[in-house]
Amino acid sequence: MCRAWHVLGCTFLIIAVMVLSLGCGGPDLEPEEETQPEDITEAGNDVLVRDAPYGDPENLDPIVRGRMGAMAVTMNLFDGLVAHDPETAEVVPAIAHDWDISDDGLEYTFYLRDDATFHNGRAITADDFVYSLERLSDPENASPLGHYLDGVIGKAAFEEGEADHIAGLEVIDDHTLRIVREEPDSAFLSLLGFPAAGVVPREAVEELGTEFGHEPVGSGPFEFVSWAKDDRVELRAFDDYYRGEAGIDGVVFRVIAEASTKEAEFLAGNLDAFIAPASIYRKYRDHEDYADNLISVAEFFTRHVGFHCEKEPFDDVRVRQAFNYAIDTETIIDVVLGGKGVPAVGYLPSSSFAFDDTLEGYDYDPDRARELLADAGYEEGFEVPIMTSEHPEWGLPVVEAIMPYLNEVGIRLKPETMDTGVLYDRLRAGDYQTYIYSTGGDAHPVNYLWRFHSVLASTTNRYWSEELDDILNRARRTSDEDEMVELVREAEAKIIQDAPIYFFHYNKAITMHADRVQGMKPVPIDMALQDLWSVRLED
Amino acid sequence: MGRYAARRILQSIPVLIGITLVAFILMDIVPGSAVSMMMDPRTAQMSPEVEARLIEHYGLDAPAPVRYARFLLNAARLDLGFSLRFNQPVSRVVAERMPPTAVLALSAGLLATVLGLTFGIVAALHRGKPVDTLSMIGAMAGASMPVFWFGLLLMLLFSVRLGWLPPSGWGGGRLSYIVMPALALGYGFAAVIARVTRSSMLEVLGMDYIVTARSKGLSGRVVVYKHALKNAMIPVVTVIGGQFGRLLSGAVLTETVFAWPGLGRLLIDSILMRDLPTVQGCLVVIAAVFVGINLVTDLLYASLDPRVRFQ
């Protein structure tokens, strides 16, 4: 019996040693910094505790991945030449306090502030931007967002390895940067406002290597404090921020996956703000105590059912239109989404400055749907599979809700559930007939509608229209904003008419916040991308 | 004994390798690519050139056997690869998440062992009385409840309705955060332990030498009971070792419900995001722990029952 205990004892010792040694890191690491940074959540500090939208950010180097979960954090850590006004999505100055664009739309000259510094104290110059933008475009770094600088002179050569620098990035002096393009693009400036185009300190990147993504150093209103993976990210206000110090002392992003857990934490007072899903919106939209604590906006995400426009039966526009008429969108939004959705007219959301409120979409008209189907030769109806994820707002529950309506006119849906990764891959491979999805995420109307351009057709719905292509091309090339808006509206009208998708709804994004939180905004690009510098906590 | 131990350890190695192979094959056939997950799939579309470049950059274009061989060689040096999701070494990713899962598993295990042994022994000693029946009914109930449902109910009761405990997170390991997850996870485990302990105790108590000792009026009931206990523990230990798998499966569900930043969540998220290196790394670590525990159980067993060594 003694031997048994010996065996047990030895084993526990071994296991303990193993666990401890693994806990201290593997062979690739420097000693874990167990140095406790100041606890920013201690009493006396104004710290905003919010949820980590889309979960753990995974990596905070802005060029490494293109996921929104990371952007929600990195946009507060990294500043760039320009930024987006949170509410209108228009381009506003950031580190470049002013800029000129030449008449032919090819030359952009940026005038930089002289009081912008990195979190490590060093002043920012035009050279830093050249370094950062080249880093983004460098094929060695394999950034999925490396296309931002497409069309800039010399970028292609740089990518091929023929040049050491991008010729089109010119440093005029320490605080003046010029970017020269080969052809105009009205959406280029907007791209420079995303975190991937943000400025990073060369010395920190070179020192940390891939660990830069886990200990980021930027120039934004907040600096990095700590990150417990899958648990929380902590940021602290940057004292020397050029716009002035942030309204709060720090932010904690808490990673919570379950909606009901978020709600419980909020009610318990542990969470100041979070992005609310439909189940929670439903409950609180008319609540006497909490109705005022909700901020809503029609986000730049259009939920839709996509049709494979090259395969029967959806190659016939009448069938596609019938699908749109057959569904009582408003009731579904009301019941299944608890009202958390703005019924879609076309593809461009109503919060865009280019939105045309005179356009008419598809009403609920099952008779018309049946007529159209009969015209197209599908009086008997047909059966068709639909790819879907399990998402509560644009997945299985919605599919189940629209099935009865479509049954009424003879369209029988067969759902195929899969996770979004697989759905997306099959989408690009063309291996589907219909699918339900949510796309968007860009503020510029031309960029937004670009998915219907034939250039992208093979990765979206295989819908081709020369007419639409022409309109969109012109919209992209013009530097006259009014003309661009006109053309965009024309394009929308055509898209609605050709119905390459079932226009479901624009996401009504909801932020629910505690009474003391002031300054959170309805951000149409994505409610997750809050500019936390302007938040204040009033007790 | 030493030879038996050595033999068993050697036997474990092909098992470990086999596990990595199965993990590799499974993840290789999974449809969907890690690379397309690097962008938010709702926003910009990733062009084929960018995708090809990324695939090449991460070495995903090598044929499967090459990738597997690479993985094995690295694993031997304790380098578990590079995570596609986090852009970090997998060993680091896994190491950061071990403490929460370890805390959860150990607390649940401890709770289960204490509860299970206590009720099992009490039930056996007072067999036939209400304590016995009630304990066994409670144990049955525990073994039959879905872990996640029980967890949600606990959260409903103790956090939302009563407000006594924080609903989620692991709070750096503070006690108030551990209570509910450990309970949710451990209860089912405790049930199994209780039942096995009870039947094992009953059996041993009915043994000749115990009966004889008692009939001789041997004082020191304590001595008798201690003997009974020691011998009764043998099958209990076996069962605990065998049930460990259930603990880890349950941990995955518990971690999801309580937002616990551990290995279980990591594994699920990595499978869903097609982060093959991390999945492999996790499975290797988990499997190593398993194999280790099985090994310990076997060795313990062999030291108690010498016949086993010569099979």
Next chain:
Amino acid sequence: MSSGYRQVPEESIARRGFLPRFFASWSAIIGALIVVILIVVAIAAPVLAPNDPYEAESLRDAYRPPGQQFPLGTDVLGRCILSRILFGTRISLTVGLVVQGISVALGVTLGVVAGYREGIVDDIVSNLTNIMFGFPHLLFALAVVTVLGPGLYNMFIALGLAGWPMIARLVRGQTLSVKRKEYVEAARAAGCSDFFIVTRHILPQCLSPVLVMATMGMAAAILAEAGLSFLGLGAQPPAPSWGSMIARGRDYIWDSPWMTTYPGIAIFLTVLGFNLLGDGLRDFLDPRV
């Protein structure tokens, strides 16, 4: 590994108190009762269900608490929870049966072959079994379902594949011990074919323990299905699987708890029934253990 249980003299059974013996047989009775009720419900579901489980009459009926028209309330899409639970019995029983069928078929075959032939075949099968044991049950099923895609049939395969090692190990042990019995050696000497020996002597001896394990395994399979559905890999709509009902309702647990509570109770009772039955069967078939 041998089971570690030594023989208890027959007389000591009589020593056991009245209640535990009753409890032992009570298990079998209650368990059997529950299982029978479940089977009846599964068959009679169309008659018993007050509403259509697949489609709601009107979307506006959603989120109703338990009341007259909907005795257990409605779910997110307005479907009657009671009706869905009743029809869900079919799915759960099917899951239990098919999964165990696969596990038993695979496990018995491999176990007998390994135990009977021994040698290299045994080594291979034993190693395979040990490898399978190295994976947590649920995670293996999860990985397989991710490969195959969600859906009921894929879940059968996944869970069936995850469950065979336990049975294989049991059957192998039994085979090994029966093989050494005198009457088997006699049969061998008499020239009986392997097939004959296996089917006439070995398999019948395995029957009871396999039956017990399979019964408990049904409970485990139903729990596993619920777990997988909870993680988001459940059966396809509009199939009313209990696990996916909980998964669907979990966002509303604070205010509409009926969506998760009742399916949870259904799972609980079903699993309890099979566990009790298995327990009772074990006591009944092998009272010495």
